Amino acid sequence: MSPTKKAGILGATGTVGQRFILLLANHPQFVIHALGASSRSAGKTYKEAAKWKQSSPIPEHVRGIVVRPCVAEEFKDCDVVFSGLDADVAGDIEMAFLKSDLVVFSNAKNYRRDPTVPLIVPTVNTDHFTIIPHQRSLHSLRKGFLVTNANCSTTGLVVPLKALQDAFGPFTTIVVHTMQAISGAGYPGVPSLDIMDNVVPFISGEEEKMEWETLKILGSLDQTSTSFAPLTQTRVSATCNRVPVIDGHTESVSLSFARRPPPSPADVTRVLAEYTCEAQELRCHSAPRRAIIVTEDDDRPQPRLDRDSEGGQTVTVGRVRTCNVFDIKFTLLVHNTVLGAAGSSVLNAEVAVAKELI
Numbered sequence: 252m253s254p255t256k257k258a259g260i261l262g263a264t265g266t267v268g269q270r271f272i273l274l275l276a277n278h279p280q281f282v283i284h285a286l287g288a289s290s291r292s293a294g295k296t297y298k299e300a301a302k303w304k305q306s307s308p309i310p311e312h313v314r315g316i317v318v319r320p321c322v323a324e325e326f327k328d329c330d331v332v333f334s335g336l337d338a339d340v341a342g343d344i345e346m347a348f349l350k351s352d353l354v355v356f357s358n359a360k361n362y363r364r365d366p367t368v369p370l371i372v373p374t375v376n377t378d379h380f381t382i383i384p385h386q387r388s389l390h391s392l393r394k395g396f397l398v399t400n401a402n403c404s405t406t407g408l409v410v411p412l413k414a415l416q417d418a419f420g421p422f423t424t425i426v427v428h429t430m431q432a433i434s435g436a437g438y439p440g441v442p443s444l445d446i447m448d449n450v451v452p453f454i455s456g457e458e459e460k461m462e463w464e465t466l467k468i469l470g471s472l473d474q475t476s477t478s479f480a481p482l483t484q485t486r487v488s489a490t491c492n493r494v495p496v497i498d499g500h501t502e503s504v505s506l507s508f509a510r511r512p513p514p515s516p517a518d519v520t521r522v523l524a525e526y527t528c529e530a531q532e533l534r535c536h537s538a539p540r541r542a543i544i545v546t547e548d549d550d551r552p553q554p555r556l557d558r559d560s561e562g563g564q565t566v567t568v569g570r571v572r573t574c575n576v577f578d579i580k581f582t583l584l585v586h587n588t589v590l591g592a593a594g595s596s597v598l599n600a601e602v603a604v605a606k607e608l609i
């Protein structure tokens with residue numbers, strides 16, 4: 252079956268944009284139709300414009316595509332537009348696309364807090380798509396809508412949290428420390444003299460995003476599907492560090508449940524390993540076979556060894572154990588540019604197709 256939906260990619264030359272190219276190059280539903288980037292790139296072929304940093308080559312049929320400026324008129328025949336735009340420009344451009352009745356899946360932070368825009372991690376809260384009719388009516392749209400996906404570190408965190416919340420009820424406290432890959436900072440990103448032989452204990456704005464995004468994603472929609480109800484009883488504290496790893500964010504998580512007695516490490520391990528999500532039930536092409544992989548090895552997960560499991564669409568969890576301060580602690584790994592970015596958008600779009608929103 253040949254792909255039927257025309258896809259545009261904004262920010263196609265960037266780190267996330269390059270992941271979109273790889274994920275969509277041989278996609279059964281979406282065909283790469285239009286590529287957009289800044290005025291520095293527009294008018295050049297993709298091969299000329301992109302500083303390609305992926306370990307597989309630029310797909311042959313993409314090399315010669317001429318990059319367009321990111322204006323809605325240039326993308327009007329796209330069925331879906333994926334955005335890997337720099338946050339400095341994503342706000343205005345994505346809103347212009349939405350107002351032109353286009354379907355936009357954004358990686359940027361700009362609209363994540365918007366009360367009518369869902370913040371969807373595709374293996375966690377695809378039920379939040381139910382706000383789309385309300386969003387369309389507010390903007391008088393026929394077919395367009397805007398969906399954001401989460402910060403890459405938040406994405407890794409909420410997958411196991413969702414499994415545990417469904418099984419054991421609410422958390423009182425979540426404390427997370429991240430070790431984030433340099434690809435998270437885009438290209439050229441962190442200077443080599445800052446990150447080689449080093450750890451940088453600050454990523455601007457990252458801790459705040461992890462703390463509030465988690466509450467929106469794990470929260471619910473009201474009964475009329477017109478507003479979000481973020482969690483209010485859970486406190487989240489995040490500490491974010493940049494480490495000299497190319498891809499894959501590692502996170503150490505400690506948490507307490509409201510319920511007493513809390514679940515044991517064995518209960519937690521079982522629930523994580525058995526977790527399934529709607530994207531799998533809908534048989535979406537990019538859905539991981541296992542949304543969470545639990546590793547029993549004492550020294551896993553590790554970014555180099557585990558980031559590509561399930562095509563980068565899973566979260567690997569290990570070292571599940573009792574915590575002397577909170578109830579449970581564990582370590583997780585997420586591929587920051589696949590499930591943490593472009594992979595989330597693509598799987599979200601597949602879910603939207605299955606729900607007949609596109």
Ligand SMILES: NC(=O)C1=CN([C@@H]2O[C@H](COP(=O)(O)OP(=O)(O)OC[C@H]3O[C@@H](n4cnc5c(N)ncnc54)[C@H](OP(=O)(O)O)[C@@H]3O)[C@@H](O)[C@H]2O)C=CC1
Pocket residue numbers: 261262263264265266267268287288289290291292293321334335336337338340341358359360401402403434435436437438439587588591592
């Ligand atoms: N990297 C990651 O792990 C994650 C990134 N994100 C978010 O995804 C987005 C993209 O990040 P990333 O790929 O890392 O960033 P990059 O800096 O690597 O790429 C940015 C892209 O935006 C384009 N761009 C910049 N200015 C303009 C403009 N004025 N008009 C049109 N296009 C423009 C660039 O085009 P050109 O090449 O022509 O300059 C490039 O294609 C950001 O919002 C980021 O916060 C989210 C989760 C994870």
Ligand SMILES: N[C@@H](CC(=O)OP(=O)(O)O)C(=O)O
Pocket residue numbers: 338358359360401402403431432434435436454457460587
């Ligand atoms: N800040 C993240 C990547 C990112 O761009 O996040 P956000 O989309 O939330 O701005 C990192 O450095 O690893």
